[in-house]
Amino acid sequence: MATATHPDTSQPTGFIRRNRQKLAPWLFLAPGLLFFLFYVIAPIFQSFQISFYQWDGLGAKEWVGMQNYQELVTDRAFEVSLWNNLKWLLMYLLAIPAGLGIALFLNQTVTGIRLYKSLFFFPFVISQVVVGLVFTWFYDPTFGLLNTILESVGLSPINVLGDPKLATYGIIAAGLWPQIAYCMILYLTGLNAVDPEQIEAARLDGAKGLRMLWHVVLPQLAPATFIAFVVTIIGALRSFDLISIMTNGGPFGSTRVLSFYMFEKALSEYGFRMGYGAAISVVLFLIMLFFIAYFLWSMWRQEKGR
Structure with missing residues (x-):
């Protein structure tokens, strides 16, 4: 006698049921990805598009092609802004070794270390506006206070923010204060993940001091160093708030950087040259993209070589 066969219902049916473990992470990521696409990726492409137009932000757009980019080549203010960004970039990189040095000091077990950590951590938590005012x-x-100190040691006072040759460096020094604190936090986090067994093995082999730091500690801090480089480069290239608070681009436009000049052209001048401001933003974006892509490629090559 033939028996009736019933379909096996022990396995989940339907695409979602079969792939729910694979779909779950994407469902959690979906809101963040949508916000990222809408508020980051879309404006990037929109900036590229607007840079080919002459537009005041309200009326009709007029196609001008590469005219905005051609004007940048002969724009003296753009040249000054670009060179100032390079100064910011080179000097801001000092925050990385300075942050590493402070982190190594704070990683020691000494009396009052919590107080020292609080003092060095303080610049990171205060606003850039407050830093600029201070x-x-x-x-x-x-x-x-600077001129008070100079006069106390017999030197003549100087007007840092009023001197076109010194103003940019004075603002960079102000920006380095919280940036060093940020790099210090990254390295303190990285030092907590350093393998103590490798440290002990290196000590048994006679490594200490700079040899220990260079051959044992720094290789394990590579992820923290990568993040510090990326964040520092982005911070240097998008510097705006300190310049706006401390000099507003002066004296005589000597402290402008690309982000501030973009703001001036797009939103602060009569006529509101949105297309020209977008062209400046595209140049700034490409510079950032170059440095970040280089560090990503370097990290990938280093990981591949292991």
Whole structure:
């Protein structure tokens, strides 16, 4: 006698049921990805598009092709802004070794280390606006602490923010203060993940001091170093708030950087040259993309060689 066969219902049916473990992470990521696409990726392509137009932000757009980019080549203010960005980039990189040195010091077991950590951590938690105001008062030629110190040692006072040759470096010094604190936090986190067994093995082999740091500690801090480089480069290239607070681009436009010049052209001048401002933003984006892509490629090559 033939028996009736029933379909096997022990396995889940339907695409979602079969792939729910694979789909679950994407469902959690979906809101963040949508926000990222809408607020980051889409504006990037929109900036590229607007850079080929002459537009005041309200009326009709007029196609001008590469005219905005051709004007950048002969724009003296753009040249000054670009060179200032390079100064920011080179000097901001000092935050990485400085942050590493402070992190190595704070990683020791000494009396009052929590107080020292709090003092070094403090610049990171305060606003850039507050940093700009503090350093503006510090540099003030009449009552600033800097000139008080210079006069106490017999030197003549200087007007840092009023001198076109010194103003950019004065603002960079103000920006380095919180940036060093940020790099310090990254390296302190990385030092907590350093393998103590490798440290002990290196000590048994006679490694200490700089040899220990270079051959044992720094290779394990490579992820923290990569993040520090990327964040520092992005911070240097998108510098805006300190310049706006401390000099507003002066004196005589000597402290402009690309992000500030983009703001001036797109939103602060009569006529509102959105297309020209977008062209400046595209140049700034490509510079950032070059450096970040280089570090990503270097990290990939290093990981591949292991």
